[in-house]
Amino acid sequence: MDFERTKIKSIIDEYRGEKGSLIPILNEVQKEIGYLPVEAQEYIGKELNIPLSKIYGVITFYTQFSTVPKGKYVIHACDGTACHVRDSQDVIDKIKEQLNFKEGTNSTEDGLFTLETVSCIGACGLAPVVTINEKVYGKMTPDKIKNVLEEYRGSEKGV
Numbered sequence: 519m520d521f522e523r524t525k526i527k528s529i530i531d532e533y534r535g536e537k538g539s540l541i542p543i544l545n546e547v548q549k550e551i552g553y554l555p556v557e558a559q560e561y562i563g564k565e566l567n568i569p570l571s572k573i574y575g576v577i578t579f580y581t582q583f584s585t586v587p588k589g590k591y592v593i594h595a596c597d598g599t600a601c602h603v604r605d606s607q608d609v610i611d612k613i614k615e616q617l618n619f620k621e622g623t624n625s626t627e628d629g630l631f632t633l634e635t636v637s638c639i640g641a642c643g644l645a646p647v648v649t650i651n652e653k654v655y656g657k658m659t660p661d662k663i664k665n666v667l668e669e670y671r672g673s674e675k676g677v
């Protein structure tokens with residue numbers, strides 16, 4: 519955590535004194551260390567003189583923030599209206615089946631994948647839509663997403 523504290527301090531110093539800096543700081547810290555552990559939240563709160571409860575409130579309000587480590591590949595599966603009416607739930611169910619999450623988790627044990635559902639990716643014409651680390655996969659079906667996930671797994675094994 520000492521290494522991360524140095525990074526976090528330099529991020530805070532960039533924004534110190536600016537109004538409304540909490541969200542940009544949280545964004546930068548998450549980008550740097552991958553998530554927002556409680557130690558980082560406490561440190562930010564102490565440095566900015568903001569109660570931990572307020573920081574936690576912001577983190578849990580915005581879906582882009584995470585208090586747990588995410589996988590190398592973050593899958594955003596859209597379940598907004600346009601995607602929902604084109605059977606996005608079948609695609610989401612297939613992702614869950616393929617990635618075999620442990621009960622109550624949304625990340626694979628090997629740290630490769632994290633699944634998050636979102637309400638609109640802004641590509642409704644391609645519904646149902648999935649993104650993996652910002653790469654867009656449109657007109658998904660259970661079979662197509664199965665193949666996509668197998669390609670990612672294969673690339674990790676050097677296949």
Ligand code: FES
Pocket residue numbers: 596597598599600601602637638639640641642643645646647
């Ligand atoms: S509702 Fe899925 S991309 Fe808009």
